[in-house]
Every structure is written in C-alpha cells, then in structure tokens.
Amino acid sequence: MGRGGGAPLTTSGPPRAARRRAVRFTPELTPSVRAFNQRLARAGARWRFPETAVPDWLPRVAGVPVWQDYFLLLEDDTVRGAFVLKRQEAALVGGYRRVGSFYWPLSEGVVDSTYAAVAPRLLQAALEEEPLLFGIVARDKAIAKLDQALGWRLVTLPFYFKVLRPTRFLRELRVLRRHAGVALLLDVAAVTGTGWLGLKLAGSALTARPRRDQMVRVELVERFGDWADAIWAANLPHYSFVGGRDAAALNATYPPGGTAFLRLRVSRGDTAIGWGVVQDSLPASNDHFGAMRVGTIVDGFAAPEHAGAVIRASADVLGQRGVDVIISNQSHHAWRRGLVEAGFLPGPSSCLFAAAPALAGLIASADPAGRAVHVNRGDGDWPWGAGLEVPAGPEAS
Numbered sequence: 554m555g556r557g558g559g560a561p562l563t564t565s566g567p568p569r570a571a572r573r574r575a576v577r578f579t580p581e582l583t584p585s586v587r588a589f590n591q592r593l594a595r596a597g598a599r600w601r602f603p604e605t606a607v608p609d610w611l612p613r614v615a616g617v618p619v620w621q622d623y624f625l626l627l628e629d630d631t632v633r634g635a636f637v638l639k640r641q642e643a644a645l646v647g648g649y650r651r652v653g654s655f656y657w658p659l660s661e662g663v664v665d666s667t668y669a670a671v672a673p674r675l676l677q678a679a680l681e682e683e684p685l686l687f688g689i690v691a692r693d694k695a696i697a698k699l700d701q702a703l704g705w706r707l708v709t710l711p712f713y714f715k716v717l718r719p720t721r722f723l724r725e726l727r728v729l730r731r732h733a734g735v736a737l738l739l740d741v742a743a744v745t746g747t748g749w750l751g752l753k754l755a756g757s758a759l760t761a762r763p764r765r766d767q768m769v770r771v772e773l774v775e776r777f778g779d780w781a782d783a784i785w786a787a788n789l790p791h792y793s794f795v796g797g798r799d800a801a802a803l804n805a806t807y808p809p810g811g812t813a814f815l816r817l818r819v820s821r822g823d824t825a826i827g828w829g830v831v832q833d834s835l836p837a838s839n840d841h842f843g844a845m846r847v848g849t850i851v852d853g854f855a856a857p858e859h860a861g862a863v864i865r866a867s868a869d870v871l872g873q874r875g876v877d878v879i880i881s882n883q884s885h886h887a888w889r890r891g892l893v894e895a896g897f898l899p900g901p902s903s904c905l906f907a908a909a910p911a912l913a914g915l916i917a918s919a920d921p922a923g924r925a926v927h928v929n930r931g932d933g934d935w936p937w938g939a940g941l942e943v944p945a946g947p948e949a950s
Contacts, residue, residue, distance in 0.1 A: 638655055773816065780818065861895065888929070
C-alpha cells in the first residue's frame, strides 16, 4: 500500500544510513535479494521478496498503462529492504494523472532492530518515485501507524458480506469462534435454525425494494474490449478518484486465459452498461472463513446509477456457482448502496484506503467526504492479497 514521506533519514542517522539508496531490482542484484531472503528465513520471518527482477504479474510492457516495478534498498551492496510500486493512470478530480500504489514492503528491521529506519526509508523512496501515492493497508499493521504519523489520510474501506448457506456460515466463521462462548452460541444457532432465520430475515428486509433490472443480462467474457473503453470514457467524470480501468489496463490486471477471476459483461438490451470481476475460491481453511467456499466481488465499473445492476449480476453469478458466502470491499457510495440493496450486510472492516498528502489534498479539493472515490479489491496487491477481506501483505518493520 502507499505511504507518506518525511525528511530524509540519511541526514541525521548513523553513518551507515548515508550509504542506503533505493534502486530498481535488476537481474544482477538477484544474488543479493536471495541472500536477503535467506537472512529473513534464518531469523524466522515469514515473508520473502520475489527473486526475479521482472514481475510475473503486471510487468512493464509497451503500450500497457499499468505495470509494477520492484525496488530494493541497498546498504552498500547488501539488500536491507524492498518494495513493489504499481504505476497506473487514474481519473482524478476531472483530470487524468499517473499515480502509484506501494505495497509488499519488506525490511530487515522485522528481524534486526539495527535496521528499524529501513521502513520509513522505503516509504520515502516510493514517494520520490510517485508523489501521488495510495494503497490498501490492514488496520492492525505497523505500516498503518507509520502512514498516519507521516500525515497520510486513512479511511476505512467498507466491507460487506452476503450469506448464501447460513448453517455452514455459522459453523465455519472462525473469526468469532476464537471465543468459546460465542462458538457455543453459533453452534446452537446452526442446529436450531435461529441463526439461519436471522440472517435470512436481515437479507430479505434489505432486498425488499423492487428490482428494476429485469432486462439486465450478464455474460462471461475472456477479455475486455472496446465496449469497456466506452464505459470507462463515458463514466470516469462521475468519480473523484478511480484507478485506470480501460480495456488495456483491465486485460493486464486480469489477464485473458487466467483462471483466478471471472470477467463479466453486464448489458441492458444490446448495450453494455458495466462490468464486474469476481473470484470463486475453492474451499480452503483460513483464519476468517474456515472451510467455506468464498465468492468475492473483486472489481467493477459503471455509471453510478448502474452500480447496483453490476453488483446484483455479479452476486447472481457467484450464487449459481454454489459459494457459501459472498464478500466485497467498496468505497463509492453508489456501489455500497448497491450491495445493501442486493442483500449484503455491512461487517467490520480491517482494510484502510490510504492516500499520501498530495493525493489526499487533490481528492479533498473536489470531494471532501470522499463519497465519489471508487476503490475496491481490484486496487490491491493481487496475486498476494486478492479474495480475502484481510490483506496478506507483510509488515515493513
């Protein structure tokens, strides 16, 4: 995720800090990255940085408006930290600007306090590359506190869920089962049906509003075409901030032929009005959803008045595939309303949208409350963090 700047740490730190410099990861530095990972592993750290200079996902390609660069923080010739910087075009308060998203920060400070200053230096280096920086960060991570201390604007990225199999949901919801008393109540609710009834009634109340999209149809597509460009061009003025979502950017982000995501074209009659990207995760044990089959509405774009139709179409596709629960994080007021009207319930969110001071100031100049900011899981650090409400990135320090 993106972070804030600050005064250069090399002017007042120990002499060693003066030799630290941020450079792009090039092939000749591969042995140094490998040695960095080995030191982390020996110290018991969980995370590793990629050991290839060219990213597997979003490499720099001529004509593609979104790509990743890998950066290393060197002390002399030794890697002490690393991060990923995703660069892309974005619609920003009526203009078109290049922005960056900073994520996957990794510092030797996680295992050796001698290098505690590496994490702030990583943020500073990212800002020097892309001053209009943003990202998604977990609320409980150290990096969120550092962002806040450096003057970033942190806003909750709302989380919503829709339960399709209530009994299984109540049995597998591990985030609540950590407390024995709550686990017992969930078991009683699952057996007696009271939990099922409560969830159904809540969903029914929220979907009681009349549906107006009987003519909407959805189709799976292999790639995004000119129709996606038309949707982007026609509707980007309605958003105060949204990362580039033209066809070229989408086909790079969700590559044709890949099986991790389903790409949906949503039409009314013969006219495409929007699109969605969803993920159907096979059952796998995790700390939050147990062995449930989780569907995620990862991304989407449309005119704000068509957001609800895209949400409903995306949820219908996931429901037909047999998922147990559907989740989504959405910031824009129309997309959040669309989730509620489709029967989704708000839940506690561990995700924050963080904007560097320069970017936050531009957004606030036109949209002080941030209601027209369109950020979702499509702006995250896939393939590492996609599909789960809690980002899977490492700590920087």
